[in-house]
Amino acid sequence: MTARILVVDDVAANVKLLEDRLTAEYFDVVTAPDGATALELCARAQCDIVLLDVMMPGIDGFEVCRRLKADPKTHHIPVVIITALDQPSDRVRGLEAGADDFLTKPASDVALFARVRSLARLKMLGDELRLRAQTTREIGMSDALMEAVSDTGEHGRVLLVDDRELSSARIRDALAATQSVDVEVEPHEALFRAADGDYDVAVVSLSLENFDALRLCAQIRSLERTRMLPILLIADPEQHSRVLRGLEVGVTDYLMRPIDANELVARVRTQVRRRRYTERLRANLQTSMELAITDGLTGLHNRRYMEMHLQALLDQAASRDRPLSALVVDIDFFKKVNDIHGHDAGDDVLREFSRRLKASVRGIDLAVRLGGEEFVVVMPETDGAVARIVAERIRTKTAAAPFQIRGGEATLEVTVSVGVASFLGAEDDAGALLKRADVALYRAKTDGRNRVAADAA
Template sequence: MTARILVVDDVLANVKLLEARLSAEYFDVITALSGAEALTICERAQCDIVLLDVMMPDMDGFEVCRRLKSNPKTHHIPVVMVTALDQASDRVRGLEAGADDFLTKPVSDIALVARVRSLVRLKLMTDELRMRAVTSREIGIENPVLESIADTGRGGRVLLIDDRESSWDRIAGMLSAEHTVDVEPDPAEALFRAADGEYDIVVVSLALQSFDGLRLCSQLRSLDRTRNVPVLAVADADEESARLNRGLEIGVNDYVFRPIDRNELLARARTQVRKKRFTERLRDNVQLSIEAAITDALTGLHNRRYMETHVSTLVEQAIARGKPLAVLVLDIDFFKAINDTHGHDGGDDVLREFAMRLRKSIRGIDLACRFGGEEFVVVMPDTDLGVAAKVAERLRRRIASEPFLIHATGKTVEVTISVGLAGLGGPDDNPTKVLKRADEALYRAKRDGRNRVVAAAA
């Protein structure tokens, strides 16, 4: 797994040292000697991760990080602060500026590579979602990045897994200042609780007395329902660096050392909660874009594209199983006159109400679609022509029995429909033929006076 790493430091010797270490691991390295240069490179989307020195003239690393994280174009780029400052207050300041991680000089090669690889995995996971989010914005769906920039990372649901009461009591007390905290002292129950709890972050003590904390972290990563929940490990000060780096490799997102600094713990938890919410917004955004691609925005029914894709599957399944299938093509009578009299907004009111009545008249397994304009199609699996005719007639009466309200004027309009239906023929039948027969039946219904149901000849 490789990536393009931006190394930012005003001391050329430091830049060259990090460049050599990363290049040896086959990362593509680019460099910048100032914060302003780094901001330009990032805004041009020329890097995947930033290794950022803190102490720089003109613009320090904290300010560079703040600007990166407040810009929608660069908000998603992971930032690792590389600093000689090792006080908890310095780490908190960096985390509050938006930093994703820290490396303290002199930088360990093992720690450097482990952190970079961990963040590369996170970056790759979100990049595909971000690309889809761009497409979503083009069709009018809200940009999730703007919400994420404003997110404080507070108010999350935290599961704390720790089997020492003195330890969990202290950690829970710290986290409760900003989050809702549940404590699970039994590692054997922790997986089930994490899977069922819809948590924003799981905090795991690596000093569990009865279980390997890292193994628990790996199990959290292996379950579908907890795979995307951030894991924050709590490690003893003398924890082996190789073990911590192993934790990063198996999916631990971050860790904090004992004795725990309250502000640092809260800052790291906020960072992970923000990341989770950002990823969830991206996923929700993708789901909305998928729904928009297959749903008619006005009526909420499936659109023609969806129907054309799925009607073939339904017909093939019916033929293979030797089951009946019926297709209804429906058209609102004299719809142009409704538009001319009540305007297009009035016509939209009629279409929405018609779609609602249509849904209530068919089964959940039936496929209802807006074919275009005032024409609709219903595909009914496991339904013979006789039953389909009864459903169509019931729908016709339901439409004609109650006037449709025009919301802007408070007036009502009488609406009727014409329906053509066709059943599946022999094993050589196909969707095009069935739809054509139903459409021809609809034409006969309209020709014979409208407000009627006509079945295609067998």
């Protein structure tokens, strides 16, 4: 997997060394001699991952990282701090600034490339969601990117998989002040708990007895419900090669023993933030998809959704030789409601009618607001006789009780007219079916409204 890597270092020899190593692995490399240039390049979306030195003139690496993570436009770019600083306090400072990882110079090629590829995969998975979230922000939805920037990464739910009591107790105690921790000592049960527990991060010991911890990590990645769950691996120093293998199978981050409690807390907070960020983007994507196929006023499906699915329903009915019927429903004298009582009252009528319409049809039926006061109901497995019964039910439910408008201050008598048509088989199509139902609706209106008329075909 390739990516565009931004190398930021004020020492030309260091830049050249990293550039040559990364280029040899087919990464596209961009360089910056200082923090200000790096911020400018990132703002122009010219990199996928930032490899950042700390000790630079002007803006140091910690401040560059903080600014990148505080800006919704660059918050999503993974940052790896690579520096000669090697104290636990330095790592914690980098992680608290928002860095995704902290490598000490000289970083081995194997460790560097494994980390870069792992972060590139994570970024690629999130990019589509992020772009959708930016689009939905433009139509007034909640800004998932701004929420991600302000998230502290605290009060998350952590699943700790460790079968050594002393080790699990130390990790749990270190995290207790900032996270809610559940301990699972049975690796076989951990996968089920991860799938059912709505956790923000899984912390897995690589030293599980009688079970391959990396297999558990791979299984977590393979399940749809846990595919995006961050995994933090806890390993012993001699297990470094296994850690690199873990990054290849989907481990998100790792920490070597002996564990520094502050670094553990910082790394878990980073993963909790990443999880929440992804979930916010996913929720925005789901909402945007629903907006694309749903009528905002009534909650029914819209014309676009019907056009995408009606022909498929007809094809299915034809292949199975099963009946299908369609209703076109129109609210009688709706223009007068708007003219006399105002458009707010008209909206009240549309919402209440939609509620009664949904209560009159089955879950498998496709109820659509076609536009204005016109609605369509497509009913699979329904012949003409049954469709007329349903149409009559809709008509009577509409006329049975007055509609409240203006928050209940007034009521209106509302009626509807309904046209019914049935699918004629493989030679029929969606346009012809709806045209026949529309002709039947016109006849119902010319015959006096508040009635049902069926297609004569």
